Amino acid sequence: MQSSLKKSLYLGLAALSFASVAAVSTTASAKSYAKAGAYTVLKADAAERNVEATGTNALYTKPGTVKGAKVVASKATMAKLASSKKSADYFRAYYQQVTNKGTVYYKVVSMDGKYRGYVYGGKKQGTFAGGIKSAKTMQDASLPSNTTVYFTKPGKSNVTWDAPKNTQYKASKQVKDTTPFATDTLTVTKAATKTREGSLYYYVEDAKNPTINGWIYSGAVTATKPATDTYNEKTDVKVNFVSATGKTVASTTLSNLNGSDNKLATAKGTDVSADVKTKATDAWGKALLAGTGYTYTAADSTNVSAIAGAKTGDTLSLIVNQNANADTKIQFYGLNSDQTKGADQLKAYTSDTATATTVVFPKVSAAFTGAADSAFTGSDLQTYLTTNGLTTLNTPSYKDANGKQVYTKYTFNNAVAGTYSTTKNAQAFYKATVVDGASPVDTPTTTTTNSASYFA
Template sequence: MQTNLKKSLYLGLATLSLAGVAAATTTTASAKSYAKAGSYTKLTTAATSRNVAATGTNALYTKPGTVKGAKVVASKKTMASLASSKKSASYFRAYGQKTTNRGSVYYRVVSMDGKYRGYIYGGKTAGTFAGGIESANTTTAATTPTTKTYYLKNPGKTNTLWDAPKYTQYKAAKVINSTSALASDSFTVDSAVTKTKEGSLYYHVTDNNNTKISGWIYAGALQTGENSTITSAKSITVNYVDSSTGKSVKSGVLITASDAKSGAALSSDDVTSVNNDIASSTYLPAGYSLANASNSYVTTSTTWGTSVTVPVTANADAGITIASSYALNATTGKNDALSTDGALASDGSTTVTKAQANFTADYQGVSGTVATQSGLSDALTAAKLNTIYVPVTESDGTTQSTNADGDALYTKYTLSTSSLPTSLTFGSTNLSLTYNAAGSYALTSGSSTMTAQ
């Protein structure tokens, strides 16, 4: 009985021992297994070749993700959000790497805005971006504009020059903090890109006044002409006022010269030029003349950037004088001079000479103002000059030809209204009319009836 008891005790102890060994084995197998990272290697390839974008498949860690102690810097969800972002700040720059004992490559990266920095899984091949990141072109080449010279639209601290479009390169920096001092400078464009994520267009420019100043600028910050503030500072601003009422007729007229400098006095040549311009039809308000043409409105004491007030008086009404008539030559396609001696107007009784005089007397407007093409057409029709009849002469050039009935022969001409001028002003004395031949006609004796032959 004792022997059986001893056997039972031995068996029980053996069972307990085996159970303890099994338990110990289980605990060891369930412990987390960590990878070990190799030494840190700095990436030395061209910086621009190490621009990468997150793919959104892996998180960003303080250490290679499978190494003990690695903490999450940006979750997989955050990295996915950066992957789909439309902002260049979400790109990364890779600058170092570590490879674990399991063959996984982790890259040390930093976001372009510096907000995120850490290690991300990059595949199994050192020097190749895969896994959680991929190579990225932060800009895309664009067409360089045909217009090469531009000016700053709004000089200042906004939209200044950069050594690379902002956030398209790590630590992209401003070339100059403010462009205020460059307000009057012109710039030459030599290349163009768009920011790949945003699609915004940037030009690389060089200051024509100081070629040491060059960089990238948002295309929308440029314009083809000087901004109005700078232009007025290098001009004389002319304000025309009605001499009888004192009311403004035309204001803000800018007159400048190639050598104009803000605040500088006008040269004697500039004085002559500006005074002539003030009096010219190019700048004078339409329908007005200088109240005193002998006045000198600027002198050598006048400085660029100042303004002058110029009194003007309204012009009287005036007509338009017809100076010549032409007929389209169907063979040559050119206009030949058309003599209207003895010609009749469209009614068959009024002479063209009389009809032209009527046109000048009846169709009038303020001298110097523009007569519209449609207005001219209507007035010429009212004066019976939309159609004219020119005598047909014999070989002697004097005797008028007749038909078998003895009726005088004429060539009918119709006015080409599309050839009428569009900018002729009232008071002009050089209106030319163009006609097209429209067949042979005879004037029935004793009447004003024209009959086609």
């Protein structure tokens, strides 16, 4: 019996030891993973959140020490991106998460959008360290001796951008084709080089067509003034685009026209109607009327009749029709960098969860509207915002990282020129201020119910 008792005791202790080891093992395993807190939207201007990899840490789907984190870009890949000579391999940081062990991770996206994920950022919040460091994607350069320039080869290549490609996240073209602006005078107001490539860019402004203002590769402009319109009444036809009210909307010249024998005309009064018909297409008219809010239709009976009688030396009046109004949605951005692109888009507050970028929009009575494809200025958009009480926007109250009640106040900073469109949004930018206490819109007297119709 004593032997049986010892045996039972031995087996019991063994089982207990095994259970204890298992418990310790389970506890150790559970503690091996960190837990990430709520993400925080970074509040610095977008340009101040341009970063580059250091090559010391990999990129993950979530903070790297959190359970389930998977590698997006290995340490070796990040090292290649760190030494890259391409601006596309810079990153933009936009979220911050801190683990329960005090480790900071930043969510980043490469300028070309190829890589997106979390990278170790050191131990100090708001400071880029560890796997990333701050990057200056452009370096200031001296202005050229002659700041008056023109497009070297007008067309679809080397157009203007709101920022040189990949020097800012989602940099975009200001215009897709510079042909309609071939003879415009441009003024160089800024110069800079891409840090990695070393290529020189100019910021050019066009007083005649300010919607195309932007950055352009220096080799795409020249100080040589293009040849003036050398109208030849023996080979050419002048064209005026005229509205129904008799207003001349735009003018151009069809040059070097062929006669009915398909050879270049040699005398004033030569019938060139067939060649004019071939060249005066809808696409031709669209390019020439860009930004005016008018449309040319070659098949319009008045235009068909005018073209049918075209002779060299003539001035043709072709009818254009004003486009119907386009209700243009507005995108609101906070924390913009260069007053042309926003870091974080502001959205309408529609639920019980307030964040630093969900604002309460006032109810507005009308959309921002104008003839489709006609140009509006930044002042036009600002006037609309002022009239509709949209120059100051507030979020409802929310808790900051320390659990304190705060709200974010957005104050109008600038608006960007554009064209009225149902497919392209207008853009307005706001400076953010985090304010302690309860928000004035916690019990809003305004409503956001119409924001889906008017705001993007």
